[in-house]
Amino acid sequence: MTVQDPGPARGMPPTRSALGWIVEGCTRAAEALMLAMMALITFEVVSRGFFAYSLLLVDEVAGYMLVAILFLGVTYSFRSGSLLRVDFFLHWLSPRSRHWLEGSYLLVAFAFLAIMDYATIRFVLSTFNRDIHAPTLLGTPLYLPQAVMPAGMTLLAVALLAAAIDSLRRAWAGPEEDTGPAPGGPGGHGGAV
Amino acid sequence: MDWIVEATVILALFIGLLLGGLWIPFAMGAAATLLLFVSDGWSGFNAYGLITWGSTNSFTLTAIPMFILMAEFLVQSGVGAQVYSGLGTAVRRLPGGLLQTNILGCALFAAISGSSVATAAAIGTVALPELKERDYDPKLSAGTLAAGGTLGILIPPSIAMILYGAFTDTSIAKLFMAGVIPGLVLTGLFVAYVGLRALLQPGLAPRQAPTRLPVWRTCAQLMPFLLLILVVLGGIYAGLVTPTEAGAVGSAMALAIALVWGRFGWQQFRMALRNSVRISAGLMFIVLAAYLFAYALENAGIASALTDWFVSLQLNRLEFILLMLAMYLVLGCLIDSIGMMVLTVPLLYPVLLEYGIDPIWFGVVLVVMIELGQITPPVGINLFVIQSIWTGRLSQVVRGTIPFWGIIIVFVGLLTLWPQLALYLPGQMSAH
Numbered sequence: 001m002t003v004q005d006p007g008p009a010r011g012m013p014p015t016r017s018a019l020g021w022i023v024e025g026c027t028r029a030a031e032a033l034m035l036a037m038m039a040l041i042t043f044e045v046v047s048r049g050f051f052a053y054s055l056l057l058v059d060e061v062a063g064y065m066l067v068a069i070l071f072l073g074v075t076y077s078f079r080s081g082s083l084l085r086v087d088f089f090l091h092w093l094s095p096r097s098r099h100w101l102e103g104s105y106l107l108v109a110f111a112f113l114a115i116m117d118y119a120t121i122r123f124v125l126s127t128f129n130r131d132i133h134a135p136t137l138l139g140t141p142l143y144l145p146q147a148v149m150p151a152g153m154t155l156l157a158v159a160l161l162a163a164a165i166d167s168l169r170r171a172w173a174g175p176e177e178d179t180g181p182a183p184g185g186p187g188g189h190g191g192a193v
Numbered sequence: 194m195d196w197i198v199e200a201t202v203i204l205a206l207f208i209g210l211l212l213g214g215l216w217i218p219f220a221m222g223a224a225a226t227l228l229l230f231v232s233d234g235w236s237g238f239n240a241y242g243l244i245t246w247g248s249t250n251s252f253t254l255t256a257i258p259m260f261i262l263m264a265e266f267l268v269q270s271g272v273g274a275q276v277y278s279g280l281g282t283a284v285r286r287l288p289g290g291l292l293q294t295n296i297l298g299c300a301l302f303a304a305i306s307g308s309s310v311a312t313a314a315a316i317g318t319v320a321l322p323e324l325k326e327r328d329y330d331p332k333l334s335a336g337t338l339a340a341g342g343t344l345g346i347l348i349p350p351s352i353a354m355i356l357y358g359a360f361t362d363t364s365i366a367k368l369f370m371a372g373v374i375p376g377l378v379l380t381g382l383f384v385a386y387v388g389l390r391a392l393l394q395p396g397l398a399p400r401q402a403p404t405r406l407p408v409w410r411t412c413a414q415l416m417p418f419l420l421l422i423l424v425v426l427g428g429i430y431a432g433l434v435t436p437t438e439a440g441a442v443g444s445a446m447a448l449a450i451a452l453v454w455g456r457f458g459w460q461q462f463r464m465a466l467r468n469s470v471r472i473s474a475g476l477m478f479i480v481l482a483a484y485l486f487a488y489a490l491e492n493a494g495i496a497s498a499l500t501d502w503f504v505s506l507q508l509n510r511l512e513f514i515l516l517m518l519a520m521y522l523v524l525g526c527l528i529d530s531i532g533m534m535v536l537t538v539p540l541l542y543p544v545l546l547e548y549g550i551d552p553i554w555f556g557v558v559l560v561v562m563i564e565l566g567q568i569t570p571p572v573g574i575n576l577f578v579i580q581s582i583w584t585g586r587l588s589q590v591v592r593g594t595i596p597f598w599g600i601i602i603v604f605v606g607l608l609t610l611w612p613q614l615a616l617y618l619p620g621q622m623s624a625h
Contacts, residue, residue: 027467027470030470030474031463031466031467031469031470034258034262034466034469034470034473035466037255037258037259037441038259038262038441038444038445039445040441041255041259041437041438041440041441041442042441042442042444042445044438045434045438045441045442049433058252059252062252062255062437063250063251063252063255064250065255066249066250066251066252066254066255066258066477067246067249067250069258069470069473069474069477070249070473070474070477070478070481071474072470072474073470073471073473073474074474074475074477074478076470076471076474077470077471077472077474077475077478078216078475080471082471082472082474082475083216083217083218083219083475083478083479084216084217084218084475084479084529084531084532085214085215085216085217086211086212086214086217086527086528086529086532086572087214088571088572089212089213089214090214101213101214102214105210105213105214105215105216105219108210108215108219108223109215109216109219109222109223111223112219112222112223112226115226115238115241116222116241116245118238119238119239119241119242119245120241120242120245120246122239122242123241123242123243123245123246124242126242145250146246149242149245149246149249193307193308193309193310193345193346193352193353193472193476193530193531
């Protein structure tokens with residue numbers, strides 16, 4: 001059985017727009033990090049178990065990798081309809097009402113992201129200005145792994161805004177073929193466990 | 194503002210946005226942001242940066258992408274067919290035939306995957322064409338797969354348990370072990386029900402012609418999976434590896450199994466990685482929003498006020514547990530499994546401690562209630578997973594799961610009467 005890549009959700013801009021290329025690049029980086037994380041932790045377990053040798057950095061680096069996977073991958077997750085939502089109410093609406101509601105929701109999400117983005121930029125700048133390093137063997141300057149947070153949030157905010165404009169434009173344009181809620185609409189259970 | 198008014202407004206807003214169709218993390222984030230603004234003004238957002246970093250930079254939560262990757266390697270390589278075929282031969286004498294293989298296949302796959310969706314999809318895709326060809330009852334076929342799939346989050350490893358452990362600071366290793374016996378008992382109850390139905394109504398499950406596959410071949414088919422289970426769960430139980438490490442080693446082993454025994458090329462490899470990023474990032478974003486939500490509730494004093502209020506009701510332990518179970522039954526009809534967890538755990542956890550309820554036992558009960566939600570319409574995710582891979586109607590899937598719904602309710606009763614079903618193995622770990 002193979003689970004297909006759902007690709008961009010209905011109503012979303014084409015994947016190969018400038019935004020699409022950036023999202024694709026970030027997703028590939030997240031995939032590489034996922035693989036590197038598996039290799040690093042496995043190496044640590046094997047070297048510790050068989051050679052009594054520990055790298056003493058795996059906990060720290062794996063944590064940074066997780067942050068990067070989240071923020072590099074979340075825009076793809078959103079665009080492919082994998083962010084969880086309860087969508088049965090949306091199915092009762094006419095396509096036009098649904099687009100209005102979707103557009104409004106996307107603007108609410110954008111507003112939340114804008115606040116988050118602002119807060120994380122301030123946080124990273126504060127870490128940078130105070131020259132805070134991790135209290136570990138590596139002594140990583142923390143602004144480096146933290147910088148991916150505002151970068152990923154900015155990308156998601158742009159994607160939300162693009163989707164909101166698209167949805168509101170469709171709502172404004174009037175009746176059209178029923179395409180179902182987008183993104184993360186019916187069958188959008190890719191993020192469920 | 195009085196905390197009751199504040200809590201009511203915020204929860205009403207959150208649930209309204211959630212049921213109205215806003216994505217779960219944005220609904221939580223919007224509610225948290227509004228609550229913080231009402232409580233502290235703009236300065237309330239100062240903590241967002243630190244919470245975002247603190248909640249996501251976590252070695253414990255690294256287990257989530259690792260177990261997702263492990264399941265994806267196995268699902269994409271199509272080795273579910275091998276599990277199904279091996280078990281089909283092993284259990285062919287049981288009444289119910291392939292229906293028993295559905296349940297046991299799901300249980301076995303659950304032990305190498307942390308997800309109900311992955312379990313139902315992996316076994317369902319292989320099983321449904323076989324069941325149709327052999328003229329098995331469609332409702333019962335779909336029911337065994339949808340319900341069997343829910344075992345994915347009870348039998349460890351379990352992504353739901355990792356999330357619960359991270360939210361409540363409960364040992365994930367102990368939670369995993371706490372899921373083993375309940376998972377086996379629930380599997381046994383499902384098997385017993387299917388067997389009984391097949392004996393009473395033989396037309397539901399036609400007898401299979403006995404196949405004469407040698408025992409060694411059946412063992413060879415199942416061996417890689419049993420080895421994977423042994424390494425992952427055995428390693429955690431023996432304290433040799435943490436759950437996160439077990440996830441990484443399990444992923445590496447799953448990759449090897451996929452390469453050797455599956456149909457696993459470059460395309461499947463890329464797809465496994467992409468799906469893992471897609472699912473992990475989506476889940477982690479919900480985790481982040483849940484931490485923001487929990488912080489906002491705590492900051493406004495709602496969580497502690499709610500605890501005091503629950504304590505002032507002076508319910509006895511059983512009454513409180515029944516109240517919670519009733520609440521989860523209702524929530525299961527409205528909200529997706531992970532949404533159910535992230536909404537309730539930050540609020541209920543302090544109350545549980547006040548009532549002296551074991552957090553490990555509660556973690557298992559919560560996961561079982563989530564399982565129930567996964568087969569409860571209209572949002573039960575496993576119903577849609579099975580519906581998406583077969584040719585019948587959704588109503589048939591729903592009707593097929595009703596008996597299993599009843600079995601899970603009975604099972605929650607058993608867990609409440611005998612908490613040791615969940616607590617025995619974690620207790621043995623402490624004793625080491």
